[in-house]
Amino acid sequence: MMKYEEKEVRQVIQNDVLDIYRKISIVAFQNNILKIMLYCIFSALTALEIMQTYMFLNKFEGVYFIRYAPLYVGMSYILLCTATTPYSTNVVDNIFKKIPVWKVDCADDETKEKIKKEAKFLNGFIIFFVILASIIAILHMIPDPDDKNILYPFALFAEIPEWENTLGWCFRSTFPFLGLLMLTPYCQVIYCCSHIKFQMYLFIYYVKNIDKCFEEIDGDKLFYTEDYQKEIEKRLLFCIKHHIECY
Numbered sequence: 280m281m282k283y284e285e286k287e288v289r290q291v292i293q294n295d296v297l298d299i300y301r302k303i304s305i306v307a308f309q310n311n312i313l314k315i316m317l318y319c320i321f322s323a324l325t326a327l328e329i330m331q332t333y334m335f336l337n338k339f340e341g342v343y344f345i346r347y348a349p350l351y352v353g354m355s356y357i358l359l360c361t362a363t364t365p366y367s368t369n370v371v372d373n374i375f376k377k378i379p380v381w382k383v384d385c386a387d388d389e390t391k392e393k394i395k396k397e398a399k400f401l402n403g404f405i406i407f408f409v410i411l412a413s414i415i416a417i418l419h420m421i422p423d424p425d426d427k428n429i430l431y432p433f434a435l436f437a438e439i440p441e442w443e444n445t446l447g448w449c450f451r452s453t454f455p456f457l458g459l460l461m462l463t464p465y466c467q468v469i470y471c472c473s474h475i476k477f478q479m480y481l482f483i484y485y486v487k488n489i490d491k492c493f494e495e496i497d498g499d500k501l502f503y504t505e506d507y508q509k510e511i512e513k514r515l516l517f518c519i520k521h522h523i524e525c526y
Contacts, residue, residue: 296383296394296477297402297470299402299405300401300402300405300466300473303406303409303459303466304462304470305467308368309368314365316456317361317460320453320457321362323453324354327431327432328355330435331347331431335351346429347431349429350431351431360460361460364460364463364464367463367467371467374471380478383395385481386480386484386485387484390484394477398473401469408462409459409462412455412458412459412462413455415458416454417454417455419454420452420454420455422447426447432446436450486518489514489515489518490511
């Protein structure tokens, strides 16, 4: 049953319909071990990027540029994700700690099922893409003779023969993590937008049914009914307040 009462419809995100999505794209990156890994990877990749930049400036050749430019440019995006993910994770987490949201079951069954259906799809979507990204990353970990001609770090490691294999596998071991990391910014945006959309579904339902329980009373009489006017005013203020808080 619809209730235009804050205590009846409000909740902090606990029983999140996007729980799996949240754990993969937000909660996972709040783990201290992953944070340390993130900082270590960021430092190592930054060092490699600086070295490659130096090589570009020191000895610019067309062939050299064609070989390594794709990864060089792509690495900028990876570094951006690595640097911003801890911050964006905290921002998203704090947003849903402060912004009041309505329970998905505070409207009718149709709206509830619609939200749950979309949430189920999104949870499945992120599981699929994490698996896909992991498979692609693992395939890229397989050594190939042309690695030195495509990925500059392997060409750099070849300059230190005794450490080439060790450094190469250390670099390859980051691929699965980086695969997930590159998806994270988009996943966090989708997570926020999806919750906003779900709240909009509930909001629209409440606005459409703002005169519920008064349908059988003659419309002309309602205009002069004080109880009706007060109740509608209360419901409008309730909806407007939630709209302002969320949007």
